[in-house]
Amino acid sequence: MSAQEKNNKLEALASLCKRRGFIFQTSEIYGGLNGFWDYGPMGAELKRNIKDAWWKAMVHEREDIVGLDSAIIQHPRTWEASGHLEGFTDPMVDCKACKKRYRADQFCEEQGLKLEFDENKKPKLPEGAKCPACGSKDIIPPRAFNLMFKTYVGPQEDTSTLAYLRPETAQGIFAQYNNVLACSRVKVPFGIAQIGKAFRNEINPRNYTFRSREFEQMELEFFVKPGSDAEWHDYWVAERLKWYSRIGLPEGHLHRYVYGKDELAHYASACVDVLYDFPFGTQELEGIAARGNFDLSRHQQFSGKSMEYFDQDTKEKFVPHVVEPSAGTDRIALALLCEAFHEEWVPTSDVAGSQPIPVDYDNPKQPQGCELRTVLRFAPCIAPIKVAVFPLLKNKPDLVNKARGVYDTLRKRWSAFWDVAGAIGRRYRRQDEIGTPFGVTVDFQTLEDDTVTLRERDTMQQVRVKIGELSERLAVAIEK
RNA sequence: GCGGGUGUAGCUCAAUGGUAGAGCUCCAGCCUUCCAAGCUGGCUAUGACGGUUCGAUUCCGUUCACCCGCUCCA
Numbered sequence: 001m002s003a004q005e006k007n008n009k010l011e012a013l014a015s016l017c018k019r020r021g022f023i024f025q026t027s028e029i030y031g032g033l034n035g036f037w038d039y040g041p042m043g044a045e046l047k048r049n050i051k052d053a054w055w056k057a058m059v060h061e062r063e064d065i066v067g068l069d070s071a072i073i074q075h076p077r078t079w080e081a082s083g084h085l086e087g088f089t090d091p092m093v094d095c096k097a098c099k100k101r102y103r104a105d106q107f108c109e110e111q112g113l114k115l116e117f118d119e120n121k122k123p124k125l126p127e128g129a130k131c132p133a134c135g136s137k138d139i140i141p142p143r144a145f146n147l148m149f150k151t152y153v154g155p156q157e158d159t160s161t162l163a164y165l166r167p168e169t170a171q172g173i174f175a176q177y178n179n180v181l182a183c184s185r186v187k188v189p190f191g192i193a194q195i196g197k198a199f200r201n202e203i204n205p206r207n208y209t210f211r212s213r214e215f216e217q218m219e220l221e222f223f224v225k226p227g228s229d230a231e232w233h234d235y236w237v238a239e240r241l242k243w244y245s246r247i248g249l250p251e252g253h254l255h256r257y258v259y260g261k262d263e264l265a266h267y268a269s270a271c272v273d274v275l276y277d278f279p280f281g282t283q284e285l286e287g288i289a290a291r292g293n294f295d296l297s298r299h300q301q302f303s304g305k306s307m308e309y310f311d312q313d314t315k316e317k318f319v320p321h322v323v324e325p326s327a328g329t330d331r332i333a334l335a336l337l338c339e340a341f342h343e344e345w346v347p348t349s350d351v352a353g354s355q356p357i358p359v360d361y362d363n364p365k366q367p368q369g370c371e372l373r374t375v376l377r378f379a380p381c382i383a384p385i386k387v388a389v390f391p392l393l394k395n396k397p398d399l400v401n402k403a404r405g406v407y408d409t410l411r412k413r414w415s416a417f418w419d420v421a422g423a424i425g426r427r428y429r430r431q432d433e434i435g436t437p438f439g440v441t442v443d444f445q446t447l448e449d450d451t452v453t454l455r456e457r458d459t460m461q462q463v464r465v466k467i468g469e470l471s472e473r474l475a476v477a478i479e480k
Numbered sequence: 481g482c483g484g485g486u487g488u489a490g491c492u493c494a495a496u497g498g499u500a501g502a503g504c505u506c507c508a509g510c511c512u513u514c515c516a517a518g519c520u521g522g523c524u525a526u527g528a529c530g531g532u533u534c535g536a537u538u539c540c541g542u543u544c545a546c547c548c549g550c551u552c553c554a
Contacts, residue, residue, distance in 0.1 A: 010547090011547080014546090014547095015491060015492080016491090018490075018491075019490060019491050019505075025545075025546080028527090028545090029527095030527095030528085030544090031527055031528060031543090031544045031545060032527085032544070032545045032546080033544090033545085034544085034545070034546090083554090084554090092481075092551075092552075094481065094482065094551085095482095102551075103551080103552075140481080140482095147554095167554095168554095200553095202552085202553080203481075203551090203552065203553090204481075204551075204552065204553090206547095206552090206553095207547095208546090208547095211552090211553070265554070280548095283553090284553080287554090289554095346515085348515090371515095371516075372516090373515090373516085390514090392512095392513060392514065393511095393512065393513070394512095395510085395511075395512080396513090399513095421506095421507090422512095422516080423512065423514085423515080423516075423517065423518095424512090424513090424514045424515065425514065425515030425516060425517080426515080426516040426517090427514095427515085427516090428514080428515050428516085429515065429516045430516080432515095432516095439514095439515095441514065443513065443514075444513060445513095453514070455514080455515085460515065462514075462515095
């Protein structure tokens with residue numbers, strides 16, 4: 001795909017997302033706010049389905065993982081212990097002459113120098129630093145920048161009440177590790193799962209919703225016996241890839257990035273990123289890290305509370321090591337939208353043949369005898385609406401009443417959609433655009449034999465099904 | 481943060497220093513026996529603030545947002 005083509009595809013997708021209620025710019029009426037996005041009716045369903053699928057796979061279908069929902073604002077000491085207060089920053093420098101930008105530490109190392117810090121811990125360039133590209137010494141000094149959002153707890157606004165919006169949900173898990181252990185009767189190896197918002201004051205939000213300042217994480221901390229880290233890390237990488245396949249991101253469209261030893265944090269023994277081929281590049285959806293006992297040890301040190309685990313079987317006492325699969329809900333939502341998004345030319349006459357033709361974004365010309373169909377091919381478990389119900393004609397009360405009955409039955413079990421407006425073809429296409437996998441139409445034959453047509457989104461094929469068998473038939477596809 | 485681009489209706493686009501248009505969508509009605517048909521009617525817009533001007537959507541400035549490149553992404 002050419003760069004232009006990718007750009008056109010993302011633009012077409014963003015336009016659809018707004019038109020059909022998936023994603024809106026936040027505070028749009030006030031001109032928007034950089035790095036923040038809202039989800040409309042369809043987007044809210046989509047995200048909920050992603051989170052439900054994750055929770056189901058990680059918590060409900062397993063015996064060794066329990067859930068947690070910790071506060072967004074934690075005690076500030078949390079972030080001292082986690083290292084975010086100190087190290088959650090990447091000072092940058094710019095060359096005034098050639099406009100190149102560097103990370104300050106890398107900029108210095110490249111010329112055999114070391115980034116210095118003044119008495120306020122503010123970074124500054126050492127003597128003699130110059131731009132490696134053009135040799136200029138006219139460098140904009142490094143700007144220190146902590147990515148945590150600050151706020152104040154209570155009426156006083158001073159350093160005694162300073163607090164932070166969490167930059168990750170994980171630390172809430174570590175901080176409650178003892179309580180969870182005491183109440184839930186879990187034994188190592190076990191995990192604590194959490195879904196929630198996190199906040200990072202990114203320097204440069206980019207790529208639609210990909211890098212946002214407010215985002216949702218789905219994190220698991222899986223506590224294991226020291227020494228079994230590698231084995232469990234491999235296990236979770238495989239497990240997570242299986243999950244992506246289940247929600248409609250096949251392994252062929254994902255990539256694994258295995259960190260080299262020199263790229264790992266000093267306490268980590270392994271890290272694998274799961275990447276997806278977005279139109280704007282191959283980018284991270286999830287990081288799966290083996291973090292040793294760094295986090296629990298740090299909280300033990302900063303809180304003075306023991307984080308040791310006593311193994312009844314072996315009579316050993318240890319601080320468990322942890323494997324952390326940490327996924328971004330919004331990034332997965334965007335990946336699913338990109339993966340599902342298809343525009344195709346569908347034939348309206350024999351001139352065009354019978355097969356739909358995918359749109360060529362470099363040359364989006366309409367073939368003769370065709371019209372455009374936009375369709376989101378979501379996996380049924382992810383689709384915001386599972387089934388739409390239509391009476392064939394809206395001015396025939398018998399059809400409308402009969403269809404209404406079918407709708408009332410189906411909506412008790414799934415998110416369903418009722419539509420009587422316009423020609424039947426138009427109603428099908430509207431559902432295609434929001435990715436509804438099934439359409440059920442009540443026609444005149446229904447009044448005679450109690451069968452309806454069941455139309456499948458991707459193939460547009462229809463089969464006749466007894467109303468009484470509809471639910472079971474849908475369940476097979478939706479709830480697998 | 482730097483450089484480039486773009487902001488007009490829900491979407492895609494047009495136009496103009498002097499009444500802002502179209503197509504699609506959406507809503508209502510009619511019609512319609514399975515894939516965006518047709519007819520009638522309707523709602524909706526110059527991102528924000530300031531300046532120049534008799535008059536600014538148009539020119540100028542500032543700002544905000546989005547896209548691209550650089551950069552960054554624990």
